[in-house]
Amino acid sequence: MARAISPRRKALNTAIAWTIGIMIFFPILWTFLTSFKTEAQAIADPPVWFLFDWTTENYTTVQERSNYFRHFWNSVVISVGSTIIGLAIAIPAAWSMAFVPSKHTKNILMWMLSTKMLPPVGVLVPIYLIFRDLKLLDTQFGLIIVLTLINLPIIVWMLYTYFKEIPGEILEAARMDGASLRSEVLYILLPMAVPGIASTMLLNIILAWNEAFWTLNLTAAKAAPLTAFIASYSSPEGLFYAKLSAASTMAIAPILIMGWFSQKQLVRGLTFGAVK
């Protein structure tokens, strides 16, 4: 129950919370605003806020000079590709652990989680050399493999926690009626688990989109997703704040929107069910 509090107290809470919220969000807002300025306005002293001639010139420049959409497309292919492959591998595994648990189930889950705790830098050298020898460096395919594997434990875990909430009796009833395993999973389980699968998918696309260790180390120019493309702005030439802002805005906007939708699932996905 909400406690009755005085309107004054509520107004004070609101003022403090909004001030802090806006301060935390400010760098994103500032990037967004700067992306519509000219380079001169972007470094103007004093800074210009809303009253400037809004221009979309930076967006076209970024695209023309560096073929932005290729990198954007790389990000889409890599994050969506790795998530879908991950789901295809994880759904059967999660089904089997949730509905046919054995005495090993808990150990397998914990072991899967432990692979996630391996620091990437511990296996950087061999992965880099294997990729070099298999000609997978700087390819979309190579990155899809790596991101599928690093996110697979999270996908299995999230699906497992969602599947656990579905009563096994429904699946059993279908089995009694003669449904094969394939139709049991495809036509009974999956439709019931759509919300869970959707949020698993969303969170993993976000994680893959923002992954910045493997994408930076395993790509050069061709397959570089946005994380690596933006990194090329670290050695700038001339005035570039407005262009950096435009590139950044396009890189974070889609994921920010998806993120806001999945904030509830985020807790579940990132704490492996340890906080509910």
Next chain:
Amino acid sequence: MATKASRSAARVMIAPSVLLLLGWMLIPLALTLYFSVLRYNLLMPGANPFVGIENYTYFLTDPAFTDAIINTLLLVGGVLLITVLGGIGLAILLDQPMWGQGIVRILVIAPFFVMPTVSALVWKNMFMNPVNGLFAYLAKAVGMQPFDFFAVAPLASIIGIVSWQWLPFATLILLTAMQSLDSEQLEAAEMDGAGPVARFRYIMLPHMARAITVVILIQTIFLLSIFAEILVTTNGGPGTASTNLTFLVYAESLLRFDVGTGSAGGVVAIVLANIVAIFLMRMIGKNLDT
């Protein structure tokens, strides 16, 4: 109940995940261990003789290693301190009745979704740049010298950026924990004359304890591997002033092409991460039973 047939089906269906993860873990791990005892430099092709623990001695006695360990601890510790304390404060604040709670929540969470390279570059250039940054402008406006963040305090600046990225995570999880706190308990305490400090100390904090531990452990795992933020802001410098263990291993193996030493460093990183992982796994494992 599970039949014999469904048991074998279950094994078949779990096999791809297990085999893939097993391969992903064992093959690179075995190779890292193997490379770590070889003299192996990509710039010097030819035989890669076995050298025993030479790479480890070299890596562990390198002054850069001591710096990297200290920087790693400062980075992890600094970010944890800021995000956990800030997260507790924000969680309690956001749990209070107010207008527009949903919007504030969205604003606070946003930084978590910004990719590391973007947040590092935006902070470095548009805020912390000593000439054109917004902070320099603010300093000049109040008559102070602009502060050259990355030249004077590179590690502290990175701690600031990373804290901004992870504060939403801590807030979100602690807020989730706060919301499961029965408000009648707080009311009862209030009626019994417990002041705000006592309510925080004896009701809220114990209630959040578990979530705080989870936040610390999970963030530690991720913070030990901070890489992109260092790469695009300072490149580990000046000198080794902002080199952490992850960055040092990267520099050894992919910049100096010393596979042997890099691998030895990788093994050291794995050992350190495992110490944290053991505690985390124990907590999650306990929760799995209930």
